[in-house]
Amino acid sequence: MAEMTRISEILRQQPLGELVEAQGWLRTRRDSGSLTFLELNDGSCLASLQILAEEGLVNYASEVKKLSTGCSLRVRGRLVASPAKGQSVEVRADSIEVLGWADPETYPLQKKRHSFEFLRSIAHLRPRTNALGAVARIRSALNFAIHSFFREQGFILVQTPIITTSDCEGAGEMFTVTTLAPEHGHKGDPYADDFFGRRAGLTVSGQLQAEIFALSHGRVYTFGPTFRAENSNTSRHLAEFWMLEPEMAFCDLRGDMEMAEAMIKALIASVLAECSEDLVLFDQHVAKGLIDRLTQVRDCPFVHLTYTEAVAELQRSRREFAFPVQWGTDLQAEHERYLCEEVAQAPVIVTNYPEAIKPFYMRLDDDGRTVAAMDILVAGIGELVGGSQREERYDVLARRMAAAGLDLEQYGWYLDLRRFGSVPHAGFGLGFDRLVQFVTGMQNIRDVIPFPRTPGSAPC
Template structure:
């Protein structure tokens, strides 16, 4: 079966008088005398294509007048100028073929606004709605923009493993991958007889493996699914999510921050240019003022604060926080949002966090108390990017790994990178779903990923 013309191309490119053939799903049918007005959508854009079906059609009485929301159709007809407000063209149908019926008594997506919570319960149908369809298009555009940006910046893409034996964050929140039955996990080394001969899990980050290629190819990035077995059932957490992780050799913290800021601005600019119609929907119905906020992010420089300066700002804040603020504790989402929404009124890059609250691989500063780390905070989200200059000094890294209780033999390959041609290098991680949240204004992270995986829930 040949592919039909997309609705987005019909609305933007096809001249009046063209004969078109289009597939799609019926949003609504409205009857007026001897005419049926059909609103057709195929997911290629937010706008529907209006089809005029006249009673002269062979199946007008038997099928057209029985059509309901959700039916799939193939329409052939002539593109004509539309007298209706809000649309330039419409199709005068010469044939309307019903591909698949949708029972109006049981089809859950009727012509009304549904809550996002309800739509999560029908993950297999929610992409057909305006908001979730728009999220999918924005997500796709941002994904492409990421690859385009790093290609233009001279990065090489590396596919890091989904199954790994390295816990990058050292938090022990990995899903275990095993072929053993529970009764087979016995002895001092219960995974010795397992598929890989040792304990393996789903990756929490591709960073450590990306460092291998950064130290041979200079600039690399990895972009793929990551997993956290964190029993957190909130609007900010997922068990499966996508991470973008660039790594750069011969790079310090300053270069890392500059690259991350440039990237965010480029991705926001791409969304504003390529997803204008969808962002207008979010601006109107989901997050008022969204487009103005994104435009400011694109056009204004980010504000820089050290962790110590940030704590001072928070300590003098004229508001109460649910989590107390003091030097040495990690910033919470409420603190991060306050810094960028109330203090700076712009994205904030916080640097030089206490070494005790950051992973072993971050470079120790000269004061011995902080590390060359940075987080980029944005309004509505909090932390969007987290990164650091990596510890390139063998002795310092080995000491920090030992203090963290890591198996030095298991991570011997990581230490080798510091033994053989070590160089200063840096990188960062961006949670892709948080980026999509930021660009769309959606409040719950479960609504910006096609199939959310959370504690107790894995639909489809």
């Protein structure tokens, strides 16, 4: 009896003469006299499996000769050597079962290159294309590598809430979660009658809750969807995105940077080893030189600059930036890319940002002007990681929270962490979708997440 095997395994492991069964979606059909060649792909790898169908099949005239791109098939047959270029094996079919037909007049994916913009309009079908299929496999490999890395480093996974009453960034760009009807009115607090008895929203970060467990378990991380109601339509922003956020007790800024750099190198090494075929696709057709750039990130140390040094480099460049550079303003993507692409020609870790442009939880430096923060910048993306040593001193934290306009009573639980056994601790956040964008070389972040949510758009 034939075993159902993924095409990736058939191409890699099955011996010639083996009876195999493959299932997938038809990429192309080519007729040659009394033979038909079918290209079958099941998403397990970039390569497709060639099926040789002969006119002796019982449904050759009635079905095989009518197959078109997008049809789903189950094929049984023998694995034989292939005389065609670019493939070593093919399947000589004993039977071909059509599981689902695809109307060639209306099926939108044909054997040609489609623009990524067009593919965004058919989010339910675009995973069947070479590029978007490869993105999905790389995304999956990076996901698994993240959990493997932190398990090896002694971290515990914590699921932090998606619905929260805490605005970690203090920017107010949260989606509100409510059960109230639009016409609901209430004197005083408009959310007093709501499900949670107070205003709640979709989280922009799990960091504050992760700190709770870091201060009981030492090393933890959270990895999940986060949300930001920011009306931004750039190629780097999403309304729903995935964040990886490790938190470490008994850790300072230096330890934070070392862990983040080691993690990035480990993730890059993993995807170079496991997804070589898919990376070649992106290297050849999306971002020339991609594999060399990833190899450099894996093998070379990151460059360190303080924020003050970074601003001085930008000012010395005499470059006409769209956003003028001066000490005290936040770095923009154009500044970040210039630093790592032209100054360092390597990933750059920028540290000690001005206190005024960073959130309340970052530890105030001794100079009173900067905080123990760090951003990791990479080519083509800009900021990939943002982190800091957290403020562990109760009085300093309370003062900064009050200055930020936060209700100290509402955040009393966060201050309690500094009242009861506070320790130096640090953490960082990595935008997972930006990591996938960096690894694949894709230009738009909407093309590296399965279902992009952006202003005015939420398909599927």
